[in-house]
Amino acid sequence: MKPIRVIGAGLAGCEAAWQAARLGVPVILSEMKPKRFSPAHVYPGFAELVCSNSLRSAQLSNAVGLLKEEMRRLGSLVIGSADKTQVPAGAALAVDRKAFSDLVTSRIASNPLITVREEEVAEIPADGVTVIATGPLTDGKMAESVSALFGGDQLSFFDAVAPxxxxxxxxxxxxxxxxxxxxxxxxxxxxxxxxxxxxxxxxxxxxxxxxxxxxxxxxxxxxxxxxxxxxxxxxxxxxxxxxxxxxxxxxxxxxxxxxxxxxxxxxxxxxxxxxxxxxxxxxxxxxxxxxxxxxxxxxxxxxxxxxxxxxxxVMHRNTFINSPSRLSAQYETLSRKGLFFAGQITGVEGYVESAASGFISGVSAALRALGEEPIDFPAETVIGSLGHYVSSGWIGKFQPMNASFGLLPPLEKKVKGGKRARNDEFANRSLTAVGELGKRIFGNPEKEGMNRENTD
Ligand SMILES: Cc1cc2nc3c(=O)[nH]c(=O)nc-3n(C[C@H](O)[C@H](O)[C@H](O)COP(=O)(O)OP(=O)(O)OC[C@H]3O[C@@H](n4cnc5c(N)ncnc54)[C@H](O)[C@@H]3O)c2cc1C
Structure with a gap:
């Protein structure tokens, strides 16, 4: 089978490559580091956390906490590696950033279906199934190539780093x-x-x-x-x-x-x-x-x-695509089947959200390569809701979005007990849907052997 291309080994690109490989699809993963570093990247390893070492709340009553649990249950490389390299941080999941990056890098490097290329890719490949995950600091020829694809309609904002x-x-x-x-x-x-x-x-x-x-x-x-x-x-x-x-x-x-x-x-x-x-x-x-x-x-x-x-x-400019009506909820360009985007460049905001979009893109790209249609990640899940947001946006100017319970469809019935009880209900509904989703994508590992294996 022809390998799919994943460009950029950040949080999104690593997750995308890993999930595609889990579905038995070979991947060529291109990363420009250590030959060239963006102004925010300093470490040669993959999945570098450029600012805070926190993946934010670990609690299910918080939308990003729930997103992490969804990804954990679905077998996410990023969340599995974060769990293994965590440092104590109260009610948050924070990691030793070097140990985290090293673990993701070694898992990718030892995956027999993933070939790593140390190269800067100058433009979107003309054909083949591809995931562009070059991040919010995408620049040079690749930025021009992305901009040209969408008729020059790029948005941006500034993002800063703490000392x-x-x-x-x-x-x-x-x-x-x-x-x-x-x-x-x-x-x-x-x-x-x-x-x-x-x-x-x-x-x-x-x-x-x-x-x-x-x-x-x-x-x-x-x-x-x-x-x-x-x-x-x-x-x-x-x-x-x-x-x-x-x-x-x-x-x-x-x-x-x-x-x-x-x-x-x-x-x-x-x-x-x-x-x-x-x-x-x-x-x-x-x-x-x-x-x-x-x-x-x-x-x-x-x-x-x-x-x-x-x-x-330091502060940097973040660039993102004006995604609504350009990308599908699986982050595939509507104008070219088989071309996917992933990560912060799509208009999701945050480490976990970037990895989450990489998860969907990787699975969807693999399904395309296998000749299947990408499947819908339900809007009742936080991971799915982000894809739905990016593809449709809200009223007004499209803005990057963190995981939020506000992205989920309302609960079918009224819940007594205030916000906490309502969020718990969101979590119950989502995790039930995630259980079904996992089986649909990866099958039952006990029945299907190790082809669609989990991360551990
Ligand atoms: C300055 C800054 C601070 C941030 N701070 C936080 C924070 O504290 N917490 C948080 O949750 N989020 C933060 N974010 C937002 C976001 O979560 C991160 O940017 C996140 O790393 C995005 O993941 P990604 O995979 O989309 O991109 P990245 O992690 O940037 O990964 C992109 C990868 O692609 C590679 N690449 C780029 N171009 C090419 C090319 N042409 N060919 C080959 N490889 C290429 C890069 O070297 C990089 O490894 C911050 C963003 C910025 C810019």
Whole structure:
């Protein structure tokens, strides 16, 4: 059988390649690293997490928690590998990013049906079943090729990255270990407490700090970059009002300082980056300040006066396709059967969502290669709902979307017990559908042998 092509070994591309191989279809996976790196990628391994090391909530009452459980049950490479490389993070699933990438890379490399090519692919291949998963930072000739395919109609926004500090440089006579409301292990988070006076000084410095110029972007974007609400730079958030940070990333609720027994006026949380606990990232502190200003302004945070940085925050432009009426709910281009897109470039937003779209694209591309029609992933599942959203959008301008219960069709009956009970019902309905879906795609592994095997 002619192999399918998957371009880009990020979260989406790796998941797509793996799922296609599970269906017995050979795959050629092309990745430009380590020959060339995007401005956000630094590690040669596959499925690199470019910013936070968190795959967000692990709870089923949260839409991204449910999405992970759906993918886990369907045999996702990304979620299976994240489970194996997780670091404690309270109610979230966070990973040791290097161990995670290494595990995904070695699983892909040792899959007999996947051939890896270290190459930059300059344009969309003219024929054959193909998945384009080159990510939100797709540039150069490939970006031109994607743009030409869709008549030049590309959308974009800006996405920022939070800094990572050396744990040994944090002053733990000030910062204290604690998880919010005591959930999870106390060592998951280091907390830097602020008094009102300290907050005022910090807030004022942040408001007036210097941001880095946005390279290659037009004057309009320089004045008012279109930032993603869910990943807004901390300095942009601060401009929305004095208390915005205190109700957002600097919320002190549930984090009493053991020295006083009281909640501080504000708190900066540092989340553990790796199993060894040698690196911590500043939660919600994605930023576009110049490096010098990051050192100066974040140095005003109690406990971080002498912090040394493994990585400073940066901001990049994300490009995505104006997908509604161009892609199907299986991420296949309506204008060319057999050509699929996957990942953030389709207008899904987030690590898990990108991998989820890779899952659907990989399965659907394999079915095309096998001469079958792609199957529908039900809208009652979070994984399916994202595909449905991308193919149809909502009223108004198409915007990237995280997993959300708002994407699911309403429940058939009213549920008593508030939001939590309603979300539990969404989860029950979805996981029942996922059980059926898994059997439909991969059959019953006990009956069908190892061809459509699970990840473990
Ligand atoms: C700066 C930034 C910060 C982000 N922070 C977060 C975050 O904290 N949390 C979160 O959930 N999401 C975050 N996102 C959003 C999103 O989840 C990630 O971008 C995610 O990595 C997208 O997965 P992907 O597979 O679509 O793309 P990527 O992970 O970017 O993978 C694309 C791969 O394709 C390769 N490639 C590109 N072009 C070519 C080519 N022509 N030929 C061959 N290979 C190619 C790249 O080297 C890369 O390995 C962030 C995005 C950006 C840009």
């Amino acid at each position: 990572i500090v050396d744990a040994a440089s944090v002053d733990t006579s000030i910062a204290y270990f604690a998880s919010r409301y005591g959930k999870g292990e106390p060592t998951d988070y280091l907390n830097c407490p602020m008094t009102r006076e300290q907050y005022d000084v910090f807030y004022d410095a942040l408001l007036h700090a210097e941001t880095a110029p946005l390279h290659d972007f037009d004057a309009e974007a320089q004045k008012e970059p279109n930032v993603f609400e869910g990943c807004m730079p901390v300095e942009v958030m601060a401009k929305r009002g004095y208390d915005t940070l205190r109700y957002g990333p600097m919320k002190p609720i549930g984090l009493p300082d053991p020295k006083t027994g009281r909640e501080p006026y504000a708190v900066v949380q540092l989340r553990r980056e790796n199993t060894a606990g040698t690196a911590y990232n500043l939660v919600g502190f994605q930023t576009h300040l110049t490096y010098g200003e990051q050192k100066r302004v974040f140095g005003l945070i109690p406990g971080l006066a002498n912090a040394s940085y493994f990585r400073f925050g």
